[in-house]
Amino acid sequence: MRKGAFTYSGSMSLGKGFIKPLRRVQAFLDRCTQCSEPDYVCIYLYEGHDTPADFSSFIISEMKERYEIYGWTDLGRYMRHQWVATQEELYDIAERLEGLRPIMKTEVGPLELYVKYFFQLTDDSGVALEFQNPVDYANFVSQGKSPQHLGISRFDLHLSENSTGRLDLTVPIESSGVHLQQYLETLKSNSGLKFKSTGWKQWTLTKGGGGYRGRKIEL
Secondary structure, eight states: OOOEEEEEEEEEEEEESSSHHHHHHHHHHHHBBSSOOOOOEEEEEEEETTSSSSHHHHHHHHHHOSSSOEEEEEEEEEEEEEEEEGGHHHHHHHHHHHTEEEEEEEBBBBBEEEEEEEOOOTTTTTOOSSSOOOOGGGGGGSSSOOOOOOOOOEEEEESEEEEEEEEEEEOOSOSSSHHHHHHHHHHHHHHOOEEEEEEEEEEEETTTSEEEEEEEEOO
C-alpha cells in the first residue's frame, strides 16, 4: 500500500453553452491527462410544470428519432427523460444543443448534456504518473457526503445554458515537498482551469495500515 496521496475535489463554472465548455475541458484533458474520449454521454430532459410543452415535445421527438437507447425516471413533480449516446456522437450532440440556445431556466433544468470522464494524470512528457489505481490504495473509499476514491480521477460535466463541472483528482505523490510543489505548479498552469485552494486534502496511511486519514490543506 502507498503511504499517502493528495486529492482535489471541487465544482467549477465552465462558462456558457455546450461547445466552449466542452473544448475547454478537452484542452485540459489533452495537456494534463491520458484521456481522449468520455466514458459516458447522456442527454437529460426534465419535463414538469414549468417546462413549456412545445419545447418538451420538440426535444422528445428529435431525440427519439435519433437515439435508440431511451429511458425515463419519475421524480414526482418532474419526469426525467434520458438518451444515452456514444463517444463518437459527443460533439455532434453538443452542436445540435448549442443551436437551441438560449435555453430557458426552469427549477431543475430543463435540458442538460451530461458527460463523464475517467483519466490518469501525466507528467510533462505525457507519460501517466505511477500509482493511479485504487488497488495501490487497497481500494480505500472515505466516508461522508462526498466519498473520495483514492487512485481515481474523474471530471463530471453538466452542460447547458450555464455549464458547470466537478473535478476529482488523485495526485499520487506520497508527501509534501519540492516534487509536489513543482507538479502542482505545472498542472495548474497547463490546465486552463481554476482550482480552489481549499479543495485539497492530504491522505496518510494509518498506523495500523488499515486505511487512510485525510486532512484539509491549502495548496
